Amino acid sequence: MSTDDFAITAEGLSKIYRIGLKEQVHENFASMVMGFIRSPLQNFRKYRSLYQFDDVTDGESTAAEAQAGIIWALRDISFAIKRGEVVGFIGRNGAGKSTLLKLLTRITPPTRGQAEIRGSVASLLEVGTGFHRELTGRENIYLNGTILGMSKREVVSKFDEIVEFSGVERFLDTPVKRYSSGMAVRLAFAVAAHLDPEILIIDEVLAVGDAAFQKKCISKMQDVRKQGRTVLFVSHNMPAIAMLCTRAILLSGGKMTMDGTPHDVISRYLNSDAGTPSMREWPDAALAPGRDVARLRSIRVVSQDGRTATSVDIKEPVGIEMAFDVIKPGYKLLPHYYFYNEEGEVVFASLDQDTEWSERPYPTGRFVATAWIPGNFLTAGMLLVTATIITRSPDSLQFDEAQIVAFSVRDNMGPGTARGEWSGQMPGTVRPLLKWSTKYFPETRERDDLRRVRS
Amino acid sequence: MPVITIKPPTGWEAIDFKELRQYKDLFYFLVLRDIKVLYAQTILGFSWAIFNPAIQIIVFTVIFGKIAKLPTDGIPYFLFSTVAIIPWTYISDAMTKSSQSLVSEQSMLGKVYFPRMIYPLTPLLSKLVDFSISLLLLVGVLIYYKVAPTWNMLLLPGFVLYMVLIPAGIGLWLSSLAVRFRDVKFAMAFIIRMLIYTAPVLYSASSISPEYRLLYSLNPIVGVMEGFRACLLGGAIPWEFIVPGMVTAVVMVLTGAMYFRRMERVIVDVI
Numbered sequence: 001m002s003t004d005d006f007a008i009t010a011e012g013l014s015k016i017y018r019i020g021l022k023e024q025v026h027e028n029f030a031s032m033v034m035g036f037i038r039s040p041l042q043n044f045r046k047y048r049s050l051y052q053f054d055d056v057t058d059g060e061s062t063a064a065e066a067q068a069g070i071i072w073a074l075r076d077i078s079f080a081i082k083r084g085e086v087v088g089f090i091g092r093n094g095a096g097k098s099t100l101l102k103l104l105t106r107i108t109p110p111t112r113g114q115a116e117i118r119g120s121v122a123s124l125l126e127v128g129t130g131f132h133r134e135l136t137g138r139e140n141i142y143l144n145g146t147i148l149g150m151s152k153r154e155v156v157s158k159f160d161e162i163v164e165f166s167g168v169e170r171f172l173d174t175p176v177k178r179y180s181s182g183m184a185v186r187l188a189f190a191v192a193a194h195l196d197p198e199i200l201i202i203d204e205v206l207a208v209g210d211a212a213f214q215k216k217c218i219s220k221m222q223d224v225r226k227q228g229r230t231v232l233f234v235s236h237n238m239p240a241i242a243m244l245c246t247r248a249i250l251l252s253g254g255k256m257t258m259d260g261t262p263h264d265v266i267s268r269y270l271n272s273d274a275g276t277p278s279m280r281e282w283p284d285a286a287l288a289p290g291r292d293v294a295r296l297r298s299i300r301v302v303s304q305d306g307r308t309a310t311s312v313d314i315k316e317p318v319g320i321e322m323a324f325d326v327i328k329p330g331y332k333l334l335p336h337y338y339f340y341n342e343e344g345e346v347v348f349a350s351l352d353q354d355t356e357w358s359e360r361p362y363p364t365g366r367f368v369a370t371a372w373i374p375g376n377f378l379t380a381g382m383l384l385v386t387a388t389i390i391t392r393s394p395d396s397l398q399f400d401e402a403q404i405v406a407f408s409v410r411d412n413m414g415p416g417t418a419r420g421e422w423s424g425q426m427p428g429t430v431r432p433l434l435k436w437s438t439k440y441f442p443e444t445r446e447r448d449d450l451r452r453v454r455s
Numbered sequence: 456m457p458v459i460t461i462k463p464p465t466g467w468e469a470i471d472f473k474e475l476r477q478y479k480d481l482f483y484f485l486v487l488r489d490i491k492v493l494y495a496q497t498i499l500g501f502s503w504a505i506f507n508p509a510i511q512i513i514v515f516t517v518i519f520g521k522i523a524k525l526p527t528d529g530i531p532y533f534l535f536s537t538v539a540i541i542p543w544t545y546i547s548d549a550m551t552k553s554s555q556s557l558v559s560e561q562s563m564l565g566k567v568y569f570p571r572m573i574y575p576l577t578p579l580l581s582k583l584v585d586f587s588i589s590l591l592l593l594v595g596v597l598i599y600y601k602v603a604p605t606w607n608m609l610l611l612p613g614f615v616l617y618m619v620l621i622p623a624g625i626g627l628w629l630s631s632l633a634v635r636f637r638d639v640k641f642a643m644a645f646i647i648r649m650l651i652y653t654a655p656v657l658y659s660a661s662s663i664s665p666e667y668r669l670l671y672s673l674n675p676i677v678g679v680m681e682g683f684r685a686c687l688l689g690g691a692i693p694w695e696f697i698v699p700g701m702v703t704a705v706v707m708v709l710t711g712a713m714y715f716r717r718m719e720r721v722i723v724d725v726i
Contacts, residue, residue: 004456017724043636106461106568108723114462121459129566132488134495143488146481147567175495 004118006080007199007230008104012113013077015099015254018069073099075254076113081247083119083198086231088241088262090269091251097234100251101125101203104232119198119230122149126203128188133177137168137187140176144191158194165216166190193220199230215424218244238266238380238411239423270311270408278310278407285325289399293331294362294389296399298323301385301407302370311408314380314431315417318407321370322387326362331391333362333398335369338386340403347383347429376418376433379426380411464720470712471570478569482580485573489581504588508544512537515657525658530688537596538687539656539680542618545586546676547647549619552578553626554643557634561726571719572712575626579619586615597687605689614682617701621675624707631718634726655680660696668695675700675707 074096081087089097102108104115105123130147131140141162145155155162163169166187168179176184221244224231235241241248241262248265250258258265279300282288288295302319303309312318320337336351350371352358384403391398413419418433419426475482494500512533519525520532527535556574557564564571633639651657654676663671671677678700685692 102565102723103461106459107565109464109720110461111463114460117459117461118456120457123567126566130563132492134492135488139488139491143484146478146484147563147569149569150480152480152483 005082007083007085007119008081008115008117008232009079010104010113010115011078013074013100013103013110013115014072014112015074015096015103015108016111017071017073072254074103074110077251077256078113079249079256079259081230081232083230084228085247086225086233086245088245088248088265089232089234089251090238090241090248090265094253095251096254097251098125098203099254101201101232101234105201117199120149121199121201122195122197123201124148124192124195124203125201127185127192131176131184131188134175136175137166137172137179140187141191144188145194148192148195149197150195154196158196162190162194165193189217193217197229199232200224201232203234204236218424237425238270239413239419242266243423267311267410270410278405279308280401280404288325289401290324290389291396291398293326293328293391293396294333294398295325295327296322296387296389296401297325297366299385299387299401299405301405309407311410313410314376314378314412314419316375317372318375318378318409319370319372320385320387320405321368323366323368324389325366326364329363330361332360332393333357333389334392335387335389337371338388339373340384340386341379341429342382342384345429347378376416377430378409379428379431380409382406382408464717467713468716470572470716474570475572478573481569482573482577485577486580489577490584493581493585501585501588504585505592508537508540508589509592511544512540515540519657526662528659528661531600534596534600534602534688535659535684536657537593538684541586541589541593542614542679542683543651543654543656543676544589545582546618546621546679547650548585549579549582549622550625550629551643551647552582553622554629554633554639556626557630557722557726558637558640564726565723571722572627572715575630575715576623579623579626582622583619593687602688607686607689607692610682610692611686614679614686617675617682617697617704618679620704620708621679624675624704624711627708627711627715631715631722634718634722650674650676660693669699672696672699673703675704678704 077096077100089100091097099108101123102125103110104117105121105125107125128144130144132143135143141159142152142155145158145162146152150158163172166183166189168183168187171179171183176187179187218240221231221233225244231244233241233245245262248258248260248262249256250265250269258268279298281298282296285295285297288297290296299320299322300308301310301312302321303312304317309318322335324335326333334352336349338349339347341347352369352371354369384406386400386402387404388400389398390396411419413421413423416433418431494503497503499506515536516533520527520536525532553575556578557571560574564574629639629643654674655663656676660671660677660681672695678697681693681696
């Protein structure tokens with residue numbers, strides 16, 4: 001295979017940042033005055049050090065590097081992308097996806113390694129870059145088009161298509177500041193959608209606009225794919241990745257951890273450790289969280305078949321199981337859970353409603369309480385669980401273990417899911433599968449027509 | 456097929472004129488944007504390009520011409536200062552705008568790539584539009600004082616080019632410096648104030664004693680002012696004031712471009 005078959009090759013790309021330059025803390029007035037006098041020189045050194053990395057070695061991060069605030073945003077990334085491939089980059093926030101795109105689009109140079117891009121390239125890291133409020137829609141189309149790499153002639157030839165796609169014909173000569181935000185986004189996306197490069201690099205731009213507009217964008221992306229262009233694509237929208245991409249690359253902590261089919265990479269991503277385990281145990285009773293009445297000994301996320309699970313299919317139920325010891329008998333206990341999503345919102349709380357124990361004092365011994373969340377109820381993403389037990393009358397908190405276990409809910413589509421065949425965005429903090437009923441009244445129109453005729 | 460190689464920057468790099476040429480349409484639209492946006496939602500619109508220098512000329516005529524009676528080689532002060540204030544307004548405006556260009560466009564800087572040099576160069580052209588409009592004022596004043604054009608006038612385009620080189624050099628140097636050190640913004644106001652006094656904008660260069668002439672003329676603004684005066688008002692062209700500054704200006708543009716090329720790689724990471 002000759003090098004021409006590859007659109008993009010990258011070898012050992014790395015990017016180092018230096019962050020965490022600390023402000024000096026002064027303990028007394030004299031040192032503050034001295035600090036003030038010395039500060040210009042210190043500031044000069046500080047700002048200079050931001051982009052000098054001669055002291056950073058290629059090996060694993062050392063403690064000294066961490067002390068100096070050295071961050072490897074990307075580390076030793078190598079890949080080769082063939083012409084016509086649509087590659088999705090997946091990873092959590094801070095995994096290095098956006099940094100990688102910034103290197104490939106020449107916005108910032110790599111610290112180590114190199115990459116080659118063969119063919120004309122356009123990048124879209126943001127919709128509406130360079131849009132100016134004071135300029136009219138027409139002027140912004142030209143400006144934004146040339147900023148994205150089109151020539152004036154290209155913009156002229158596509159002008160009518162762009163205007164039609166955006167649907168803002170009537171306001172073409174109105175300053176963009178008078179547009180609604182939706183109109184401005186549509187116009188900006190319309191320009192971007194008419195880019196015509198051999199290689200397209202896109203960062204999470206599908207996250208804008210309403211559902212109808214997103215659908216339009218997805219279908220535009222499918223067109224691009226059919227035309228055999230090479231596309232690099234970063235998104236948190238897993239169904240979009242699964243549908244559009246022919247290949248996916250997983251990044252975590254700045255490193256490439258997997259390269260494969262979208263299906264495999266997505267499921268690895270959703271199963272990967274997000275920092276919070278799906279199970280915690282306290283084998284030593286003395287260290288177990290709790291107070292005079294109850295102590296938490298273990299907690300885990302269980303799937304239907306009773307196994308510890310880090311992720312569950314969106315269709316399937318998932319249980320949260322806590323084992324606790326009661327060390328002082330005679331109290332009514334109320335175990336409960338709080339469920340948080342990745343944004344830190346409480347999705348819901350659940351109190352133990354097991355009638356067998358709800359009105360009864362607990363004797364000493366080991367208890368295992370499991371709460372089952374039905375399938376087709378949670379939305380896709382991470383959920384973090386807080387486990388708490390309080391005693392009733394008098395109310396006293398025994399333990400409150402904040403976000404100690406986590407699991408992810410894998411998105412899925414098809415029959416039996418709330419998504420069905422819809423592949424666009426599904427907003428909401430929960431995603432229940434509701435019972436819908438649609439009734440049909442074939443006579444209604446005829447009756448209306450008859451009535452009209454009679455009158 | 457275009458091949459782009461992305462690799463860590465090393466050492467000094469030459470200006471990539473081929474790449475700049477590819478982006479000429481963008482350059483054009485950015486200049487157009489600056490022009491359109493500047494006077495958007497104003498009543499007077501482009502007339503501001505005349506009012507601003509006109510008011511400055513009147514103030515200077517009253518203070519420095521009538522009260523302080525600065526030397527002008529016998530030329531009426533109003534005429535004397537008009538000829539200098541108009542290029543001076545261009546130099547100071549373009550210099551300020553160009554040195555802040557990267558900082559003020561930082562949102563664009565981090566989202567899309569095009570040759571970074573376009574940022575500081577755009578204000579040089581967009582401010583030329585203001586300059587051209589303010590030439591109307593200049594022509595009016597010349598007619599009022601019945602100044603007859605001389606053959607010197609033919610050299611004016613050359614001096615306009617010389618005039619553009621000054622903010623180009625300063626803009627290339629300071630725009631990339633301003634990214635790292637925001638002090639530039641504060642220093643700029645001070646620099647402009649100093650420059651107007653160190654150059655013969657308000658007084659005549661002939662009042663400088665000959666022993667300091669060479670040192671004095673190393674300031675390129677001296678050459679532009681003396682050149683404009685000689686072109687428009689006639690008389691011998693004082694090359695001894697003009698040539699040293701030209702050398703400075705060219706050196707500043709070349710070193711500025713080199714420095715800019717070196718700094719442009721770290722701009723996004725540091726801004």
